[in-house]
Amino acid sequence: MQFFLEVLISGLLSGVMYALVALGFVLIYKASGVFNFAQGAMVYLAALSVAGCMEKGAPLWLAIILAFVIMTLFGIATEKFVLRKLVNQPPITLFMATIGLAFFIEGLAPIVFGSEPRALDLGIVDEPIAVILDAWDMVISKFDLVAAGVAALLVTALALFFQYTRTGRALRAVADDHQAALSIGIPLQHIWAIVWGIAGFAALVAGLMWGARNGVQFALTFTALKALPVLIIGGFTSVPGAIAGGLIIGASEKLAEIYLPPVMESMFGGNFGGIEGWFPYVLALFFLLVRPEGLFGEKHIDRV
Amino acid sequence: MLYREAGQFKTSYAADQQLFPIRQDRIGILILLAVVFLVIPGVAGDYWFSAILIPFLIFSLAALGLNILTGYAGQLSLGSAAFMAVGAYAAYNFQLRIDGIPILVSFVCAGLTAAGIGILFGLPSLWIKGFYLAVATLAAQFFIVWCLTKFPWLSNYSSSGVISTQPLIIFGHAFTSPQEKYLLVLTIVAVMALAAKNMVRSSTGRAWMAVRDMDVAASVIGIRLMPVKLLAFAVSSFYCGVAGALYAFCYLGSVEPDGFSLDMSFRILFMIIIGGVGSILGSFLGAAFILLLPVFLDIALPWAARLLGLPFSSATVSHIQVLVFGALIMFFLIVEPHGLARLWQITKEKLRLWPFPH
Numbered sequence: 031m032q033f034f035l036e037v038l039i040s041g042l043l044s045g046v047m048y049a050l051v052a053l054g055f056v057l058i059y060k061a062s063g064v065f066n067f068a069q070g071a072m073v074y075l076a077a078l079s080v081a082g083c084m085e086k087g088a089p090l091w092l093a094i095i096l097a098f099v100i101m102t103l104f105g106i107a108t109e110k111f112v113l114r115k116l117v118n119q120p121p122i123t124l125f126m127a128t129i130g131l132a133f134f135i136e137g138l139a140p141i142v143f144g145s146e147p148r149a150l151d152l153g154i155v156d157e158p159i160a161v162i163l164d165a166w167d168m169v170i171s172k173f174d175l176v177a178a179g180v181a182a183l184l185v186t187a188l189a190l191f192f193q194y195t196r197t198g199r200a201l202r203a204v205a206d207d208h209q210a211a212l213s214i215g216i217p218l219q220h221i222w223a224i225v226w227g228i229a230g231f232a233a234l235v236a237g238l239m240w241g242a243r244n245g246v247q248f249a250l251t252f253t254a255l256k257a258l259p260v261l262i263i264g265g266f267t268s269v270p271g272a273i274a275g276g277l278i279i280g281a282s283e284k285l286a287e288i289y290l291p292p293v294m295e296s297m298f299g300g301n302f303g304g305i306e307g308w309f310p311y312v313l314a315l316f317f318l319l320v321r322p323e324g325l326f327g328e329k330h331i332d333r334v
Numbered sequence: 335m336l337y338r339e340a341g342q343f344k345t346s347y348a349a350d351q352q353l354f355p356i357r358q359d360r361i362g363i364l365i366l367l368a369v370v371f372l373v374i375p376g377v378a379g380d381y382w383f384s385a386i387l388i389p390f391l392i393f394s395l396a397a398l399g400l401n402i403l404t405g406y407a408g409q410l411s412l413g414s415a416a417f418m419a420v421g422a423y424a425a426y427n428f429q430l431r432i433d434g435i436p437i438l439v440s441f442v443c444a445g446l447t448a449a450g451i452g453i454l455f456g457l458p459s460l461w462i463k464g465f466y467l468a469v470a471t472l473a474a475q476f477f478i479v480w481c482l483t484k485f486p487w488l489s490n491y492s493s494s495g496v497i498s499t500q501p502l503i504i505f506g507h508a509f510t511s512p513q514e515k516y517l518l519v520l521t522i523v524a525v526m527a528l529a530a531k532n533m534v535r536s537s538t539g540r541a542w543m544a545v546r547d548m549d550v551a552a553s554v555i556g557i558r559l560m561p562v563k564l565l566a567f568a569v570s571s572f573y574c575g576v577a578g579a580l581y582a583f584c585y586l587g588s589v590e591p592d593g594f595s596l597d598m599s600f601r602i603l604f605m606i607i608i609g610g611v612g613s614i615l616g617s618f619l620g621a622a623f624i625l626l627l628p629v630f631l632d633i634a635l636p637w638a639a640r641l642l643g644l645p646f647s648s649a650t651v652s653h654i655q656v657l658v659f660g661a662l663i664m665f666f667l668i669v670e671p672h673g674l675a676r677l678w679q680i681t682k683e684k685l686r687l688w689p690f691p692h
Contacts, residue, residue: 065465087442122410123667125465126607129600130663139659145649194412255596266465308480311473318462318470 036170038281038286043174044180044282047239050273051257053184054232054265059266060205061225063121067128070254071135072230076101077237081150081246082143085188090152094238101234105226114219136251147247152238177239184235185273186230192269197224205267259314267325274325279310337430337685344559353532370520375513376487380624383512390625391516392580397529397605397617399573404603405612407566408546409459413471414574414602416478419594421450421489421575422497422582429500430490441522441579449568450479460560463549475596482591489591495584498588515584522580526573531614533569542566546612561643584592608666610675619674627662631655 058066079100083093108131114134116124173245192198204221212218239251256279264275286309291302317324337358344350354360365576378387400414425444428435433492435443457473459467482488482495489495502509509515521548533539541562544552553559582589636650670676 061585089500112664112668119667119671121464125410125468126603127601127664127667130660130667133656133660133663135660137653141650141653145653173351178661187549231676250376255472262466262469302484304484308381308473311469311476313468316475318458318466322462322466 033238037284040174040310041284042277042282043171043280045260045277046174046178046273046282047236047243048256048260048272048279049276049277050181050184050232050236050239050252051253052260052276053188053269054211055257056230056264056269056272057139057188057232057263058195058225058229058268058295061201062113062204062222063124064126064128065121065266066229067254068108068124068132069229069233069257070251071103071132072104072233073137073253074250075104075135076230076234076235077150077241077246077250078139078143080234080238081148081241083150083247084150085144086127094234097234097237098231101230102227106223109219109222109226113222132254138153138329140248145248147245149266150215150238150241150246151331152242162295165171170248173243177243180239181273182234185269188269197221201225212234251309259310260311261324262314263324265326268324268326279313282313283309336688337682339686353528359606369525370524373515375517377381377515378516380512382526384624387516388519388585389581390514390621391519392577393602393605393620394618395523395526395580395608396428396574396577396602398614399570399577400532400602401606401609401612401614401617402542403566403570403608405610405616406539406546407563407570408549408565409456409563410464410468411471411570412468412596412603413455413474413478414570415594415596416475417448417452417571417574417597418570418578418581418592418598419478419589420451421445421578422589422594423482423591424575425579425583426497426499427488427490436452437500437504437583441576441583444579445458447571447573448578449572452567452574453564456571457565458561459567473598475599479591480596489571494590495592496588496590500582502583504523504587509584517541519580519584522576525612527614527618530573535615538562538565543612564604597637604663605664606669606673610673613673613675615678616673616675619678623674627658628655631658645661664689 049073051069054069054072056067058064059068075180076097078206080093081098084090085098088096112127113124117126136292171204192202200211200216200221201224203214203216211221213247237246237251240253244250260275260279261270262275263278263303264273283306287303287306290305294302339355339358340358342357343354349355354363374387396414396418399417400411403409403411413642420445424447425440428440428443432440453473455471458470462470485496486492489497492498502515504518511520534542541552541557543553544557545559545562545566549559552562578594586593605620605624606617607620608623609618610616631654632651635654666673
């Protein structure tokens with residue numbers, strides 16, 4: 031039981047990390063209807079620019095600010111040079127354009143900042159919390175807890191921003207209906223630039239967390255792929271959904287990794303590690319059977 | 335002047351319904367087939383066969399498969415490489431476990447196996463679409479590759495799932511030289527491409543296109559979505575499966591599951607985007623473009639580096655390749671969303687009027 035709880039909690043906490051990546055997806059999808067496949071590459075770019083700036087001698091806070099500037103500029107450039115030219119194209123075309131964008135970033139970032147894997151030190155140690163270890167004999171990483179706190183903070187900030195600021199209201203209006211928003215005088219392209227900036231910020235937070243956890247390396251781009259089932263479970267348009275989906279995926283994948291292989295080994299024999307690689311997708315598939323719009327997503331209605 | 339169908343009257347239904355209704359197209363196709371079957375085997379060297387022409391043909395076939403699914407039936411798939419893997423491993427196992435099975439029969443069986451698994455992973459397309467479906471096909475991609483690695487029976491208990499393919503013997507003749515393999519691949523690809531060309535204009539193909547353009551409207555006019563979508567998955571996976579079998583047997587000779595990675599699926603997707611979504615010709619043009627671009631960059635980049643006096647390491651060159659890939663994808667989607675095939679179509683329209691402007 032204790033072991034189960036430990037696995038469950040570590041899964042939930044790593045799910046928070048997925049949720050951080052998924053948040054960026056949701057923000058862009060909500061505001062512009064673009065399914066941004068490049069979010070993972072943006073996480074990589076953000077982490078790499080922090081590490082790159084620190085290598086040049088900048089302190090951590092300055093590196094983070096510089097990385098934020100880079101991400102914002104990058105988001106605005108993407109909007110201006112790619113998405114604005116693809117207005118009125120079907121969503122699938124936009125999706126493919128973001129795949130192109132992902133490759134573009136994956137090529138560009140290492141050329142600018144170097145491709146060797148690096149450690150990113152945020153000053154938070156990845157060690158078990160002594161109190162919990164003593165009291166319940168459970169290993170819960172300090173770092174994971176901080177990551178969870180950061181995610182909670184980010185979600186709260188975003189929720190407040192969307193709910194109570196003028197720009198936030200405009201963003202929600204655009205998400206609801208582009209044309210109606212345009213007709214009451216909301217500058218669409220301006221809003222899109224802001225959204226890409228915010229998504230860049232979400233990518234920066236995710237990049238910092240993932241980079242500190244696993245090192246700044248190319249494998250960061252794969253986190254985006256894990257964020258896809260998170261989105262399916264949570265719904266493409268829901269910020270709380272991204273968090274809930276992340277938790278479900280994180281917990282179930284860790285539990286599956288621990289508890290499924292022994293079962294399969296007794297059935298077929300052999301070694302069945304690495305279930306983590308596909309389990310979230312299959313889980314998402316079964317989820318689609320029951321709730322195609324995700325936990326918190328809007329119900330999809332077809333119009334002919 | 336040259337390319338004008340004026341004066342070509344069709345006096346029978348057969349003439350009206352043939353695959354290439356315009357005489358110049360027929361002549362063009364015959365010349366093309368003559369060149370690739372008769373001239374190229376005589377002039378090309380072994381390097382060209384084994385490093386460029388054979389992979390080009392195989393990837394064209396895979397792109398054709400994906401194009402049927404994505405371009406014609408409108409179902410986005412990110413798992414084409416996994417279906418190629420199914421084809422490769424199925425062909426290997428049919429050869430291994432059924433005594434004396436002809437190699438071409440095992441290729442067909444491999445395609446059918448891939449089609450079966452394609453139908454299985456196509457089932458979600460009945461209730462989901464768009465990006466959701468893309469994630470479902472990602473499940474296929476990761477799950478199939480994982481299965482091939484973890485179930486040792488599939489790779490005959492070799493270490494880490496690597497298989498070495500059996501020799502290619504057809505009617506007692508062993509296909510060993512690159513030239514012979516090229517001709518074998520070419521024949522299969524030509525037959526399957528013509529079959530696809532025929533299929534997409536048949537009622538099946540028209541049903542696919544109706545589903546692609548708007549599935550609700552298609553079902554309203556009486557197209558049953560389930561068989562149509564599943565057939566698209568089956569046919570597409572069949573093409574990818576055969577391409578995978580050829581990839582293993584005629585190109586590499588020994589493959590491992592991890593070779594059929596997500597990266598490869600993306601490359602196949604790029605082929606159809608750049609070549610032209612919803613175009614048979616586009617699959618070939620896109621495959622040629624995606625395969626030749628790295629070769630071109632490999633030659634051009636060091637040359638450019640010397641010219642500019644920049645020291646490019648090989649890592650930088652590979653990064654620049656990725657970057658150029660990405661930039662080109664975006665460029666094509668912005669400038670010519672219909673791909674290279676559309677350029678060819680524009681050329682034909684211009685040729686029809688040439689030498690007059692209107």
